[in-house]
Amino acid sequence: MKQRITFLLHSLEDIDTDNVLFSDEKVKIPSSLFSLRQDRITLTKDELPQEISELFSKLYMFRIQWSSETAKRTEVFQNFLQLGFAAHLIPSTLEYEPVFDEFGKFIAKNLDVKFTHENLISTATSATYNSLDEVKSSTFQQFLSVLTPKLDRISFVQDFDIKWEQSELVITWNSEPFDSTIERTNEIRKEVALFESKELYGDLELVGFRTVIGEEYQPPEKTLLIVKPRHSLVKDTVLGVSFQQPVGLHPDLHIDFSPNVTSPFSSCEMFIVNTMPSVLFFDQYQYNEDKLHLVSSWGENDLEAPNWKVEKFGSVQLFKVKDYTNGVDIKFHTRYIKPSTENHFKIATPEVFWACEADLFMADWDMIERNPFDNYNLGFESFFEPSTVFYHYNKNVSSLPLTIPSADADDFSTVQIVTSVSVVIGSIYLLMKLFGSLVALNRPETKDEKKIK
Amino acid sequence: MSSTLLLVAGALMRVGFLLFGQYQDANMEVKYTDIDYLVFSDAAGYVWNGGSPYVRETYRYTPLLSWLLLPNNIFEDFGKWLFITCDLITGLIILQLLEMAMVKGWKKTVLGSIWILNPMVATISTRGSSESVLTVFVMLFVYNLLKRNVMTCAVFAGIAVHFKIYPVIYIPTAIIFLLPVHSIKQVWRSPGVVFEDSVITFVFCTIVTFVTLGSIMYIINGYEFLEHSYLYHFIRSDHRHNFSIYNVSLYFTSALSQIPSADFTRLAFIPQLLLSAVIVPLALTKKSLCDTFLIQTLTFVTFNKVVTSQYFIWFLIFLPLYLRNSSLLSLNKSKGIMALLLWISSQATWLFFAYKLEFLGESTFFPQLLLSSVGFFFVNIYILGLFIDDTTSKHNSSGI
Numbered sequence: 001m002k003q004r005i006t007f008l009l010h011s012l013e014d015i016d017t018d019n020v021l022f023s024d025e026k027v028k029i030p031s032s033l034f035s036l037r038q039d040r041i042t043l044t045k046d047e048l049p050q051e052i053s054e055l056f057s058k059l060y061m062f063r064i065q066w067s068s069e070t071a072k073r074t075e076v077f078q079n080f081l082q083l084g085f086a087a088h089l090i091p092s093t094l095e096y097e098p099v100f101d102e103f104g105k106f107i108a109k110n111l112d113v114k115f116t117h118e119n120l121i122s123t124a125t126s127a128t129y130n131s132l133d134e135v136k137s138s139t140f141q142q143f144l145s146v147l148t149p150k151l152d153r154i155s156f157v158q159d160f161d162i163k164w165e166q167s168e169l170v171i172t173w174n175s176e177p178f179d180s181t182i183e184r185t186n187e188i189r190k191e192v193a194l195f196e197s198k199e200l201y202g203d204l205e206l207v208g209f210r211t212v213i214g215e216e217y218q219p220p221e222k223t224l225l226i227v228k229p230r231h232s233l234v235k236d237t238v239l240g241v242s243f244q245q246p247v248g249l250h251p252d253l254h255i256d257f258s259p260n261v262t263s264p265f266s267s268c269e270m271f272i273v274n275t276m277p278s279v280l281f282f283d284q285y286q287y288n289e290d291k292l293h294l295v296s297s298w299g300e301n302d303l304e305a306p307n308w309k310v311e312k313f314g315s316v317q318l319f320k321v322k323d324y325t326n327g328v329d330i331k332f333h334t335r336y337i338k339p340s341t342e343n344h345f346k347i348a349t350p351e352v353f354w355a356c357e358a359d360l361f362m363a364d365w366d367m368i369e370r371n372p373f374d375n376y377n378l379g380f381e382s383f384f385e386p387s388t389v390f391y392h393y394n395k396n397v398s399s400l401p402l403t404i405p406s407a408d409a410d411d412f413s414t415v416q417i418v419t420s421v422s423v424v425i426g427s428i429y430l431l432m433k434l435f436g437s438l439v440a441l442n443r444p445e446t447k448d449e450k451k452i453k
Numbered sequence: 454m455s456s457t458l459l460l461v462a463g464a465l466m467r468v469g470f471l472l473f474g475q476y477q478d479a480n481m482e483v484k485y486t487d488i489d490y491l492v493f494s495d496a497a498g499y500v501w502n503g504g505s506p507y508v509r510e511t512y513r514y515t516p517l518l519s520w521l522l523l524p525n526n527i528f529e530d531f532g533k534w535l536f537i538t539c540d541l542i543t544g545l546i547i548l549q550l551l552e553m554a555m556v557k558g559w560k561k562t563v564l565g566s567i568w569i570l571n572p573m574v575a576t577i578s579t580r581g582s583s584e585s586v587l588t589v590f591v592m593l594f595v596y597n598l599l600k601r602n603v604m605t606c607a608v609f610a611g612i613a614v615h616f617k618i619y620p621v622i623y624i625p626t627a628i629i630f631l632l633p634v635h636s637i638k639q640v641w642r643s644p645g646v647v648f649e650d651s652v653i654t655f656v657f658c659t660i661v662t663f664v665t666l667g668s669i670m671y672i673i674n675g676y677e678f679l680e681h682s683y684l685y686h687f688i689r690s691d692h693r694h695n696f697s698i699y700n701v702s703l704y705f706t707s708a709l710s711q712i713p714s715a716d717f718t719r720l721a722f723i724p725q726l727l728l729s730a731v732i733v734p735l736a737l738t739k740k741s742l743c744d745t746f747l748i749q750t751l752t753f754v755t756f757n758k759v760v761t762s763q764y765f766i767w768f769l770i771f772l773p774l775y776l777r778n779s780s781l782l783s784l785n786k787s788k789g790i791m792a793l794l795l796w797i798s799s800q801a802t803w804l805f806f807a808y809k810l811e812f813l814g815e816s817t818f819f820p821q822l823l824l825s826s827v828g829f830f831f832v833n834i835y836i837l838g839l840f841i842d843d844t845t846s847k848h849n850s851s852g853i
Binding site for chain 2: 246247248249250285286301302303304306308309336337338339403404405406407408409411412414415416418419420422423426427429430431433434435436437438440441442
């Protein structure tokens, strides 16, 4: 098994023999020196426990991601994940429902996120499940221990990304700073690198040290790496995302583009990827077509079903933005929810980014795929060609609260009584009137009636 | 004002509404055009390209409607012009019926304008709601029934039922109307009268029309047609808030009911159909055909599991005829005004709480919306009582 540990340093100059330790037995890096740590482990099918490798082999490909509300997204580590939990699955057999269920059980047991095949939606590239479930660092560490030999202590995991492809499992996770100690073991080849990143004409220059401990030992040596990121951040711009007030049953998500927004390159187009839980739905027949083009809406698009009749987790929309002047509004509609159930929801704000055809303006775009931190795979990036580069916007909030009005289940019997009694009284009243009329109309006319006429 | 002038005024008013709607659609966030119009248009688009109208989600009508709207593919407002035309044809038939009932002069104009100059009616058709196509069929059915063109009348009855199921409640009324007796009591004495030729012709032709249309649609669109046009209306549990007395109960029942048999809303069709399709026609048809139609339609809507303001169109077509000799406009004017005020204010109360729910996100299901729909229900019941008493005591020798 291989483990790659990368520290993103505040400054290379901070490193000295007093604060870091490099030896063939261990590497120690104090938390004060770096802003983010990335771990990546690679396991072949044979290195996995047999039961697990059998389960994974029933899937052609999968990607499991999770990102916390406070996760720092960096161009170096390419961790541009959507908030919350996502599972993207591609089965290798037509009998995929039991496979998805079995896989769901495995995830529920080990990562504490529950889903079955009924909750999945199918997008352009995979069967997908999303939720805003929290995965604790300890849960994730427990999960790793099921798959791998003992790892060094990890903490403060802010996001992770698990990929299974061609019988190889790659798990990447990023942690906030903690005092890190990496110890030599025979089972794991550990490659440790410390970098400072500098921008270099759109590329990144990574300068630092690299060492390998394990069965072989490579003493620390200086390294220089130039990488071309697939995902970049649009600097100095934060988009304001909010629900227009009052929210009501038709929340209107407003994305404020008022800061100077311009396309990074002429071949770029702006997109929005939106992931919604089932309590909200998007009406693909009614939206602002002057501003947005709906590329597709996957998942639960039923315009009428209440939430208790919906199995899928929700839906995903991919929009191309036609016109962002004065902001963009996306109208959603709420489903009715069960009386007396949780009616406060957290809604992830959409991903807003420019997608650009790299081969049109980058001579050396193939460098993107050679970036050791590139992670192109399933998920929203797979809706685009592999030669696409992305420029992401930061948002003022990663999620928005939403309250959906619902009734109180305790009122059920009162409602039933009031309704049925009303119907019965109304019916009896009409029956009396009608029988009265039937009698009056079938009776020979009396003198009084004749007089009225 | 002559009938022609009235119709011209109605037409101008609708064109004005249509133009305003185009302006609103182009310039305002809240659109004038009804979502249903987009549904029909999309469905007509699928048909235009050789597909099925049911490819469009929430298209729950006969394919006939999407065929009627095929020109929408060339001229997108075609349907609205069609609905406006149907509105005016309905108005024209109302005027004809008033004339048949010997209503003339300004009285005819005033009564006709209840439909022709009604802003609610004009709004519904210019927003692109198809109700007026149905009202033409219903009125042609009524007109031919009164003219005793039994076969023509039956064809329109068949089309109307094919179009929207509810006009089926008019079938018993038509049968009783055609019976050669003065009062329903005579049928008990000599039950043989039900085999009267005109009755047999009517029933036969209605069934043939309905079955033929249904078969054609089934052959072309298959099970989809049955599922979306008919079966859906029996299994739907439309829980989104509407005026119906059952609405809040349906929301709870759909969400909470563990035992489906305990759900009494499944029995809602019993009082609804018993009253509107059996007892009302038995009690009143021989007194007045159009009053019976009005009362049974209002009963049907009052007891329906879903009530929206579009449904009010269904009984509004009979109101001018009903009012021509109603005591609510003469002797009992105060009762009439009171009924109208109650009807409007109970709706306004409901709308106020629906607004709070829909736009402000306040939970007003219980007790506000429940009690407002109960209030509206009882106002309708009270009005029905007034109409029944009024019809019973009316002087009406024509039977219209």
